[in-house]
Amino acid sequence: MFRSKSIWPAIALVVGVQSAALAWMVSDRLSLIKNGKEVVLAIAPVDPRSLFRGDYVILNPEIARIKTDQLAKGIKTNDEMFVVLQKAPNGTWSYISVSKIQPRGLKKNRIALRARVRSVWYDRKSEQTSLRLRYGIEKYFVPEGTGKALEKKVRERQIRAIVAVSSTGTAAIKGLEISGKRMLDPPLF
Amino acid sequence: MWQTRKRMLKDVKRWQDQGWISDDGAAAIARDLESRANPFGTAGALAILGAVLIGFAAMSFVAANWQDMPRLARLGLLFAGLSASYGAAGYLATRNMDRFANAATLTGVGMFGASIMLIAQMFHIEGNPPDAVLMWGAGALLAGVALSSTAALGATMPLAMLWGGWQQSLQDGVYWWFLPVWAIVTAAYTWHRWRPGLHLSGIALTLFTICLGFLSWVGGSHVTVALLGLGAVGAAFLGRYVLQKDLEDDSIVVAGYGMVTTFAGLFALQFFETTTLQGLILLAVITLALLLAAIYWGVKNENRTIAWLGYTGFSIEVLGLYFKTFETLLGSSLFFLVAGIIVMALAGAAYKLHTRSDLMEAH
Numbered sequence: 259m260f261r262s263k264s265i266w267p268a269i270a271l272v273v274g275v276q277s278a279a280l281a282w283m284v285s286d287r288l289s290l291i292k293n294g295k296e297v298v299l300a301i302a303p304v305d306p307r308s309l310f311r312g313d314y315v316i317l318n319p320e321i322a323r324i325k326t327d328q329l330a331k332g333i334k335t336n337d338e339m340f341v342v343l344q345k346a347p348n349g350t351w352s353y354i355s356v357s358k359i360q361p362r363g364l365k366k367n368r369i370a371l372r373a374r375v376r377s378v379w380y381d382r383k384s385e386q387t388s389l390r391l392r393y394g395i396e397k398y399f400v401p402e403g404t405g406k407a408l409e410k411k412v413r414e415r416q417i418r419a420i421v422a423v424s425s426t427g428t429a430a431i432k433g434l435e436i437s438g439k440r441m442l443d444p445p446l447f
Numbered sequence: 448m449w450q451t452r453k454r455m456l457k458d459v460k461r462w463q464d465q466g467w468i469s470d471d472g473a474a475a476i477a478r479d480l481e482s483r484a485n486p487f488g489t490a491g492a493l494a495i496l497g498a499v500l501i502g503f504a505a506m507s508f509v510a511a512n513w514q515d516m517p518r519l520a521r522l523g524l525l526f527a528g529l530s531a532s533y534g535a536a537g538y539l540a541t542r543n544m545d546r547f548a549n550a551a552t553l554t555g556v557g558m559f560g561a562s563i564m565l566i567a568q569m570f571h572i573e574g575n576p577p578d579a580v581l582m583w584g585a586g587a588l589l590a591g592v593a594l595s596s597t598a599a600l601g602a603t604m605p606l607a608m609l610w611g612g613w614q615q616s617l618q619d620g621v622y623w624w625f626l627p628v629w630a631i632v633t634a635a636y637t638w639h640r641w642r643p644g645l646h647l648s649g650i651a652l653t654l655f656t657i658c659l660g661f662l663s664w665v666g667g668s669h670v671t672v673a674l675l676g677l678g679a680v681g682a683a684f685l686g687r688y689v690l691q692k693d694l695e696d697d698s699i700v701v702a703g704y705g706m707v708t709t710f711a712g713l714f715a716l717q718f719f720e721t722t723t724l725q726g727l728i729l730l731a732v733i734t735l736a737l738l739l740a741a742i743y744w745g746v747k748n749e750n751r752t753i754a755w756l757g758y759t760g761f762s763i764e765v766l767g768l769y770f771k772t773f774e775t776l777l778g779s780s781l782f783f784l785v786a787g788i789i790v791m792a793l794a795g796a797a798y799k800l801h802t803r804s805d806l807m808e809a810h
Contacts, residue, residue, distance in 0.1 A: 272555070276589070
């Protein structure tokens, strides 16, 4: 196995690089949650399948399904898209427009979220494109035994997701709003 | 491997009893065989299994007690687990317990993967899920190369395959990025001269090529797959008979994977695509002829790999034809009768050739 007798520098290299990668994962996410712009997203129930998958609940933001007539054909599965949201008076952010490049100079009450195309459907009659998108915020991990209660709240439309969005449009879950009450994840320190 | 050694020892005993080799010679041969015993012995195998079990135990313990821990303590636990595994690997390596060191390295690789998943869980990171597998694979490759650990190297290609397959399932076109990653992992296997790893590379590339045929909506076709397979067999023969630079063993490996690829392409063309009866018969004849040629070559050159691949392919092909033509029983029985007669005739011809060459040698 080990060619050299001085194995410790190699061990230090492996532990160092792997730990650094994990630390980067954590710090990247913490900085996004701390510095990102906060938006609140409405969560739609996805029937009939069970939302609760052992240790996480599937979050299906209402903006996961959008329709547009602005896009040319030729959008493929897994393409990157930017979805522009606008803040409504009730605090929820809803869909305004979608584009393939990141829009710049948006108004203060608007923000662009980075998404990937899950599926695409072009309707010839209405000349509209229907998109199913994923934002990377579709899983909410919960303590064991609490998933069912949360699932019920999702079905009753009592859940909104509190999300931080970076300047590049990447979204991260900060916490949930359950029946109007903010439940943020505890800070690391 | 150990079966071969056992059989050889039996042969040596028999030759010794016949008086063909001396007692000293037999003892020397037995010693030589023992000294070349499988480097991956029982102890090593058990250590690896133990490492996998410890990894799972750690993960389920952490999952069960996770919620009661502050988040900083959770991160501390992950980093401690990672350092402890690789630390144990280093300690075992300095005490020349390489197999156990290898197992501890594999535990470290497992810990790295578990840490990625647990951090993702802690911060609800879904992101692009295959990215996590790619990160895990990169960690495994680093551990494999830096510590010359075959266990970590061995974990790398399956992780690369999982990543590539997952990416492929998320998009429409062929996920070509798998190929450069495959090449990097294969380069690491070549650099470490780790032969089982090259088989992993062979399996990965074969599966990738076969999958190309099923991605018909982006222009993939089973004909291309079959031709690529034949190309590999051709390259193997070119290496073996034209270049002849100690390529015998390698050429057999390449030819074997080429055969599997060709057969998969031809099989899919016959049984998954709608073909006319004439088309099916033509393809079946081509497939059976190629398989018979492979069996003939394997038997003639005493190469069991090629011969057995040929026999296996032949059996699968015949079963496939049987089920495909099940509805027209008369047609299928006629086909098998004709095929049987042709194969018997070929067997007869081969036997005659064989006896004739024996006679010529006798003269």
